[in-house]
Amino acid sequence: MPLEAVALLLDAIGIGGPVWALTGWAIGLLLGLAHEVADTPGAVAMLPQMPRLAFALIVLGGLWCCLWQRPWRRWGLVPMAAGMLLTLAAPLPDLLVTGDGKHLAVIDRDGKPWLLRDRAGDFVRSMMAENAGFDGDPPPLAAYPKARCSWDSCVADLGSSGRTLLALRSGQRVDWTELVRACAAADILVSDRRLPRACKARWLTLDPPRLAETGGLAIHSGEGRVETVAERLGKLPWAVP
Secondary structure, X not given: OHHHHHHHHHHOOOOOHHHHHHHHHHHHHHHHHHHHHHOOOOOOOOOOOOOHHHHHHHHHXXXXXXXXXXXXXXXXXXXXXXXXXXXXXXXXXXXXXXXXXXXXXXXXXXXXXXXXXXXXXXXXXXXXXXXHOOOOOOOEHHHXXXXXXXXXEEEEXXXXXXXXXXXXXXXXXXXXXXXXXXXXXOOEEEOOOOOXXXXXXXXXXXXXXXXXXXXXXXXXXXXXXXXXXXXXXXXXXXXXX
16 A cells, blocks of 8 residues: 555656556565465355344444453454354255246255256356355256256255155146146145146245245245245335335
């Protein structure tokens, strides 16, 4: 910063070039140091989205530590530690579904997301990995040991809940009788195309009309709990009823 200030002053008389060269060298040194620290093993850890209570505890604890100068400022570390523990203990969803129903990820017990579509783009892959707290490239659902996939669909077992997922992944016409039978045998059904009314899963059916109401979803099948984007956005102060 001092080099930048001197360079700007010297620019007024046209001799700031050498100082700008030193400024560039100093910035390069800082960037090199930042990259070196970031590449250190354990410098970055991927975590799933933290609960709101955990976020609030960490923020309040940080404010307490920063605003006070007396010894009791250290008590702010207690809510910060509690927030971190809550974040680590937060359960992962069994299934992540995008708002259009085209992409989904089955999350196994180790927190690895398995993608429905092998050719999902980089944005979808990174979004699914981040929401699962997974540091890597998500593998295809067809390679998941608890899934059976064809060109048109995938059937997968979700976690320890024993629930079954049926996900459609092609636009090809499927025999009506077989489709209705497959829907009835699944606990959760996800499709990016509109389904006939007779095609209903035992617990949750997600097709474009339903997804238009919910947006993206995080499904905890073992707890029977579903978190939706629409529900979360609806709680914001500026949300339209």
